Amino acid sequence: MPFEDKKKSRVTLVDVARRANVSRATASLVIRKSPLVGADTRARVEEAMRELGYVYNMGAARLRAERSHTVGVIVPNLTNPFFAELLSGIEAVIDSAGMVVILANSGDLVERQDMVMRRMREHGVDGVIVCPAAGTEPAFLHQLADWDLPLVQVLRQISEEVDYAGSDYAAGMRQAVDYLASLGHRTIAFAVHGPIHSAYRERVEGFCDAMQSRGLDPNMIVGLPIQIGEIADAAHLLFGEGEQPTAVICFNDVIALGLSAGLYDRGLKVGENFSLIGFDDVTDAEAMRPRLTSVSTGPVTIGGNAARLLLDRLADPIRPPRRVVNETVLHIRQSCGPVAISALQQSR
Amino acid sequence: MPFEDKKKSRVTLVDVARRANVSRATASLVIRKSPLVGADTRARVEEAMRELGYVYNMGAARLRAERSHTVGVIVPNLTNPFFAELLSGIEAVIDSAGMVVILANSGDLVERQDMVMRRMREHGVDGVIVCPAAGTEPAFLHQLADWDLPLVQVLRQISEEVDYAGSDYAAGMRQAVDYLASLGHRTIAFAVHGPIHSAYRERVEGFCDAMQSRGLDPNMIVGLPIQIGEIADAAHLLFGEGEQPTAVICFNDVIALGLSAGLYDRGLKVGENFSLIGFDDVTDAEAMRPRLTSVSTGPVTIGGNAARLLLDRLADPIRPPRRVVNETVLHIRQSCGPVAISALQQSR
DNA sequence: GAAAGCTTTTAGATCGATCTAAATGAACAG
DNA sequence: CTGTTCATTTAGATCGATCTAAAAGCTTTC
Structure with a gap:
């Protein structure tokens, strides 16, 4: 008897075609939903596929059809x-x-x-x-x-x-700079890290352009470590000699999270006497305290x-x-505030 | 002339074989690093592959070899x-x-x-x-x-x-409970969320067993929202009527992050007058302030x-x-402290 | 120098689908 | 009743590799 009930080998199109009393080619057309097959034939083939538990073999198809x-x-x-x-x-x-x-x-x-x-x-x-x-x-x-x-x-x-x-990273940077400027900040740092690539350059250029077009000094660019755990401990790099920043824009939210922790360690109150803007707006931004103001890149x-x-x-x-x-959106939450009086006086 | 220089179709094993003056079968053996082929033949075939820019066609191989x-x-x-x-x-x-x-x-x-x-x-x-x-x-x-x-x-x-x-989630829960107990906590909440599955049950059972084996009440299990943004606003659920917890163990770090924010909003100082333990120890745990004590599941x-x-x-x-x-590891950082005197008195 | 044993190479079938081009059958016009 | 058109169906070649079993070379052995 040509019966082979036990699990032998995989069910192929030939098996389906035989069961439905059609040719391999017709069965193939049914699978690919070709309009060429008649309604009753289609039904018969689909029935057979179901009965046999047929599984399409993409690999075989790809070989012939050049589509994987x-x-x-x-x-x-x-x-x-x-x-x-x-x-x-x-x-x-x-x-x-x-x-x-x-x-x-x-x-x-x-x-x-x-x-x-x-x-x-x-x-x-x-x-x-x-x-x-x-x-x-x-x-x-x-x-x-x-x-x-x-x-x-x-x-x-x-x-x-x-x-x-x-x-549009550059536009995002402009949004961040504009917002901080509107709060009165004039000395704004830019915290970066990581390998250099086009997205890096676009952000840096966006920052510099935005700063310059407002007559602000765009040269306070601070390099930080890659690992989030080490960023906090590097927060002091923001405060070198010379003018002290009253706000920082971060290259991404990883930096923002790290710096937020580092600034806390130094006794600064983010959103009150220091302002922080993230970039990317990952879902964690919402869960930070104070809630992180961030440029959403989506x-x-x-x-x-x-x-x-x-x-x-x-x-x-x-x-x-x-x-x-796609356009960036500045998500304003709690990590920025108006520039503190003391800081204003300091920078005079 | 049988020459076909311009980009025509893809280079196949046949092309390589022809170039190296061997059969398809031999070329195939070379690719699969079979020890059956002679050293010089192998070299010739590899040379031909390089010259023609041959790319192995996994799809074709899979069809025959049943390995993808x-x-x-x-x-x-x-x-x-x-x-x-x-x-x-x-x-x-x-x-x-x-x-x-x-x-x-x-x-x-x-x-x-x-x-x-x-x-x-x-x-x-x-x-x-x-x-x-x-x-x-x-x-x-x-x-x-x-x-x-x-x-x-x-x-x-x-x-x-x-x-x-x-x-070993249950063991992880025991570590968390033991640690909090060693700090004097007796009323410990368990904050959960999400769909019910084996990992969920294991953690809940682990928590209950650990609590009971110390004679503590394991019934303060609090359900929270899924979205991290909403968790913070649900922190009040920890403090219903009856006895007030002095510590909370979180089902995962997403909850821990959310609750940390929510507790902050309520004016509680995590690590000082309230203790919080996370579960999973994702990389962000290090970046929180206070740093999150968490059970690492790796x-x-x-x-x-x-x-x-x-x-x-x-x-x-x-x-x-x-x-x-694999074993869990309790990563002790800053989010837990000894139970506050006032809380002790309250629970008497 | 032929048989035996070993290493190396190969022809041809095969995996499971799709494609081409041709066959089949029904419907319709003249 | 025959020729044409249209909608379905199909046989056979094909994609690019692997597998099997046998052939071809090359030593070794008696």
């Missing part, structure tokens, strides 16, 4: 909540397009990024969303494009010739934009490159 | 830093085994989990690491195992018959353990199921 329904995502760091939120935004959009995300971590190292990118190609991803590691050369991205690998840069823009999704939104950009490019590989830059 | 070098990871939520760290641990180990991670988010919903699991099967993952959505039935996992899909549960244990990696370690468990099972599908449970 798979998207690579490369981030420099997973433990930073900002990237986790970005990833979440990407995943949601990719998922709802019926595709899956293959994840990789570059550790912000170009060599690892090379490796990982190669692996993505081997796995035949349809496209890649990458937050380029610091130091990535434009040539690297161009080569990938030459290899016909659809690509989107996210957060950091290396090349103008490749799609990009990010946020990582989930950026992720979604990047994913949509990639889907669009998949649909039309030769469209010219696009930039999708 | 792909692992599915399903988490309930990406924006929670705890899961991001878990994911980071998984990714590192999977990556170093030469495989890639396909990521999916179940949103802690069983229906979505079903969908996502189906998609993983379609993509032919070699195995899956899943943090089961609250309400997952053991039958669900057993069915997957029946389908010959190697499986590891992480953080939440639904079935004893499936590999599991987690942390998400990165757990993730690594889960990944290794899966790799082991891939190597030996019939080995009996294992449990890998």
Whole structure:
């Protein structure tokens, strides 16, 4: 008897076709929801699929159809909540397009990024969303494009010739500076850390431009450690010799959280006699005390934009490159206050 | 002329083989580092691969070899830093085994989990690491195992018959209770939230057991909102009628962060006249003020353990199921202090 | 110098889908 | 009743690797 009830091998399209009394080709059309098949045939095939517990074999399909329904995502760091939120935004959009995300971590190292990118190609991803590691050369991205690998840069823009999704960091900096200036602050520090890349430069330039256009000195830029635990202990770096700042703008919320702790340790009251603005507005900002005033860059939104950009490019590989830059929003909470009288007098 | 210089189609093994004057089969052996090929032949083939810019086609290989070098990871939520760290641990180990991670988010919903699991099967993952959505039935996992899909549960244990990696939450709770008791606290609240699952039950039971074995009342269990922003405003729930707690143990660090803010709002000084212990010890714990005393569960370690468990099972599908449970560590910082005199008197 | 044993190489079938181009059948016009 | 059109269905080739089993070379042994 040709019966084979016990778990033998996997159920394939041939099994389904046989069961439904149609050919392999017709069964294939049913799966792909082609309008070519008749209604009753379709029903019969679907019934057979259900009865046999058929599972589509994407791998086999991809081989022939050159579409893997798979998207690579490369981030420099997973433990930073900002990237986790970005990833979440990407995943949601990719998922709802019926595709899956293959994840990789570059550790912000170009060599690892090379490796990982190669692996993505081997796995035949349809496209890649990458937050380029610091130091990535434009040539690297161009080569990938030459290899016909659809690509989107996210957060950091290396090349103008490749799609990009990010946020308007410079405008965000202007919002922060304007707000502090409106509270009377004139000596404002900028606390930074981390590797240098386009997002870094954009923020620094945004800060400097905003300061200069108000006639303020943009040169109080302070470098801090990467690890959040060490940032607090480095808060004293804000107060070197010369003029003392009455407010600080942070490169990101990690720094803001760290400095908030460090300023507390020094006996300063954030929001009262010292002002602090974060950047990114991660969910923790709401939970700090005083609540952190922060420039929201919307990582989930950026992720979604990047994913949509990639889907669009998949649909039309030769469209010219696009930039999708979302607006930042200044979220005013409690960590800033009017400049203290004493500080004003000090700076005279 | 049979020359085809311009970018035509992708370079395949046949091209490489032709170039190196060997057969397809031999070229394949070289790629797979088989010891069967001679040294000079190997060199010739590798040379040809380099010259042609050959990229291995994993998809084609998988079809024949039934190995996709792909692992599915399903988490309930990406924006929670705890899961991001878990994911980071998984990714590192999977990556170093030469495989890639396909990521999916179940949103802690069983229906979505079903969908996502189906998609993983379609993509032919070699195995899956899943943090089961609250309400997952053991039958669900057993069915997957029946389908010959190697499986590891992480953080939440639904079935004893499936590999599991987690942390000893009950022991962690005991550490927290013991520590607070040693500081003189007798009325200790337990702040919880979120969906009910094994990790939830283990923590609650651990708390109750530890309290009871010291003759303390374990019934002060307080439910709080999910969103971190709302937790602070719910801090008053700790102080209902009846006896007032002098300390609180939190189900996780999200609650700890939220409550710390809420207690601050109520004018309580955490670490002085009220004690607070977190659970998980995420990186932010270090940055809070006062620094958060927290029970470390080591998400990165757990993730690594889960990944290794899966790799082991891939190597030996019939080995009996294992449990890998790592020890928790109480990280003492600044958020707890000896019970205040006034509170002691009040509770008499 | 032929048989045996070993290492190295290969032809051809195969995995499970999709694609192409052609066949089938029904409906309709002349 | 035949030729044409249109909607369905299908056989067979194909994607790019791996696997099996056998062939080809090369030593070694008697």
